[in-house]
Amino acid sequence: MTARIIHIARNTFREAVRDRVLYNLIAFALLLSAAAILVGQISIGIERLVVINLGLTAVSLFGVVIAIFIGIGLVSKEIEKRTLYTVLSRPVRRWEFIIGKFFGLAGTLAVNTFFMAIGVFGALLYVVHKFSAPDALILVALYFIILEFFIICSLALLFSSFSSPLLSAVFAFSLFVIGSFADDLRGFAGMAHGLTRWVVTGVAYLVPNFSTLNVVNAIAHQQPLSAQLILQNTFYALFYTAMALSGAVLVFERRNLK
Amino acid sequence: MRSSGSATVIAAFCLAVSMAACVLVLRHIDQIRPHATLDDALYISSPKIVKRASLGFDGLMACIYWTRAVQYFGYRHHNHEVSYNELAPLLEITTALDPQLIPAYQFGANFLAPRPPWGAGQPDRAIQLMEYGIAHNSDNWQLYYNLGFVYYTELKDYKKASEAFARGAEVPNAHPFMRLLAAQMAEHAGEFSTARMLWKATLDTNRETNIRQNAIEHLRSIKVDEDVTNLEAAVTRFGQRTGRLPSSMSELAAAEHLPGIPVDPDGKPYVLTSEGRVLVQNPDDFSFITKGTPPGYKPSAAKFHTRS
Numbered sequence: 188m189t190a191r192i193i194h195i196a197r198n199t200f201r202e203a204v205r206d207r208v209l210y211n212l213i214a215f216a217l218l219l220s221a222a223a224i225l226v227g228q229i230s231i232g233i234e235r236l237v238v239i240n241l242g243l244t245a246v247s248l249f250g251v252v253i254a255i256f257i258g259i260g261l262v263s264k265e266i267e268k269r270t271l272y273t274v275l276s277r278p279v280r281r282w283e284f285i286i287g288k289f290f291g292l293a294g295t296l297a298v299n300t301f302f303m304a305i306g307v308f309g310a311l312l313y314v315v316h317k318f319s320a321p322d323a324l325i326l327v328a329l330y331f332i333i334l335e336f337f338i339i340c341s342l343a344l345l346f347s348s349f350s351s352p353l354l355s356a357v358f359a360f361s362l363f364v365i366g367s368f369a370d371d372l373r374g375f376a377g378m379a380h381g382l383t384r385w386v387v388t389g390v391a392y393l394v395p396n397f398s399t400l401n402v403v404n405a406i407a408h409q410q411p412l413s414a415q416l417i418l419q420n421t422f423y424a425l426f427y428t429a430m431a432l433s434g435a436v437l438v439f440e441r442r443n444l445k
Numbered sequence: 446m447r448s449s450g451s452a453t454v455i456a457a458f459c460l461a462v463s464m465a466a467c468v469l470v471l472r473h474i475d476q477i478r479p480h481a482t483l484d485d486a487l488y489i490s491s492p493k494i495v496k497r498a499s500l501g502f503d504g505l506m507a508c509i510y511w512t513r514a515v516q517y518f519g520y521r522h523h524n525h526e527v528s529y530n531e532l533a534p535l536l537e538i539t540t541a542l543d544p545q546l547i548p549a550y551q552f553g554a555n556f557l558a559p560r561p562p563w564g565a566g567q568p569d570r571a572i573q574l575m576e577y578g579i580a581h582n583s584d585n586w587q588l589y590y591n592l593g594f595v596y597y598t599e600l601k602d603y604k605k606a607s608e609a610f611a612r613g614a615e616v617p618n619a620h621p622f623m624r625l626l627a628a629q630m631a632e633h634a635g636e637f638s639t640a641r642m643l644w645k646a647t648l649d650t651n652r653e654t655n656i657r658q659n660a661i662e663h664l665r666s667i668k669v670d671e672d673v674t675n676l677e678a679a680v681t682r683f684g685q686r687t688g689r690l691p692s693s694m695s696e697l698a699a700a701e702h703l704p705g706i707p708v709d710p711d712g713k714p715y716v717l718t719s720e721g722r723v724l725v726q727n728p729d730d731f732s733f734i735t736k737g738t739p740p741g742y743k744p745s746a747a748k749f750h751t752r753s
Binding site for chain 2: 229230236237239241244247248364397401403404407408410
């Protein structure tokens with residue numbers, strides 16, 4: 188079972204690399220280099236902040252775009268090319284296929300994030316000349332970003348398991364935007380009454396809460412994060428990912444592939 | 446194969462020519478249509494909407510808005526403009542997006558407060574900005590220092606300045622000179638010594654190159670103002686004693702028992718005019734002097750340094 192999942196994951200990773208997904212690293216490197224050099228000349232006092240804010244925001248946005256646009260095609264492309272039938276005709280279960288695809292995409296994004304992290308630290312070193320202890324907190328922000336990718340990958344897979352690529356992209360991106368406003372949704376629920384309150388509270392808990400995983404600005408200001416937050420965010424992301432993947436497996440198990 | 450090669454060459458040629466033509470045409474269009482000012486960039490004036498639209502990446506958005514504020518101020522200052530209508534909203538959006546962005550308060554208040562041509566001439570908005578910054582960063586004594594600075598330099602409100610320094614002195618790890626400044630403001634001590642103390646404190650407590658350069662510029666200018674004041678007082682004394690004005694700086698120096706011809710911070714001798722006025726040789730070398738300039742002299746905006 189594990190070997191089959193690993194095999195599917197490895198193939199998914201290879202396919203992403205063949206699709207030149209990692210080319211985005213070039214754009215990222217150019218963006219950060221330009222920011223590190225230019226901002227010092229056109230602004231005042233925020234060189235370090237810009238490198239961290241821009242670097243981590245770019246890592247996040249590049250990853251989200253990759254997660255959505257690859258994730259939505261993971262199932263539908265296999266059906267379209269009819270390679271899915273070959274895979275499923277072997278002793279591979281449908282849920283193994285979904286989980287393998289998830290790990291393949293998550294692995295691609297983790298590798299992508301690793302190289303981008305090197306870029307962020309490189310640009311930071313260029314600007315500040317010397318690292319300080321609080322700079323290690325950037326690793327926590329990167330960890331949270333990877334957790335965010337896990338959630339988005341699983342959501343993209345969920346939508347991909349029953350919908351067309353275009354609609355899956357719309358759904359996944361919409362959820363990303365709504366998830367960024369999850370705290371506001373909860374605030375809105377607190378102000379509502381009766382049935383509206385119940386519905387909005389339900390929606391607020393159902394959509395992924397990306398704002399809790401976004402600590403970029405706090406890290407940029409070298410504000411410490413509690414170990415409790417790191418632990419709770421880890422649990423939240425893993426549970427949410429498990430929930431979305433379970434949904435994807437449920438749908439895919441019942442899907443008529445004929 | 447050959448036709449494919451020639452097609453590539455032609456396509457590359459067309460690409461280069463079209464690109465150059467686009468640039469040329471756009472440059473011509475820029476000349477015939479009214480210039481889009483930097484004011485036009487403030488499409489959304491509500492900090493809350495900008496914050497929502499940033500999808501949680503408000504730190505980056507704040508950096509972008511802060512850079513916009515710097516560019517807006519720099520552009521208008523460079524063009525000797527006197528109205529800075531969008532500066533305060535830009536700073537308000539910046540600080541609403543990231544209330545911990547300290548440079549936006551420190552520099553922003555000093556873009557807003559000084560009278561033109563050095564700033565926007567809006568000390569009240571600068572004070573609002575600083576109070577907002579203090580409310581969100583109450584443990585940062587430098588913000589109280591900057592607030593007191595605005596009260597002292599722009600409004601000459603010694604009581605409020607003293608209060609601001611005193612509040613800042615209560616912050617843990619505040620620099621000891623805060624108590625000194627509070628006391629000096631309360632006493633309304635000598636202008637030059639107080640100003641020198643403020644700028645010296647700025648120089649000693651900042652690592653930012655722009656701020657340090659600016660403090661040095663101010664200290665140099667304060668020295669010139671003080672020298673000119675003292676020398677003109679000496680000219681008056683000389684006139685009261687002799688019934689005439691000194692014929693030269695050396696005569697004045699001898700009468701006042703000075704060790705030599707007085708020189709400015711660059712080592713250039715001060716000039717005594719036939720009307721008894723004392724001038725510096727190159728006023729453009731001292732960006733912030735208020736004395737020692739020839740009649741009708743206008744400071745060069747190009748020599749502006751940000752004040753903090």
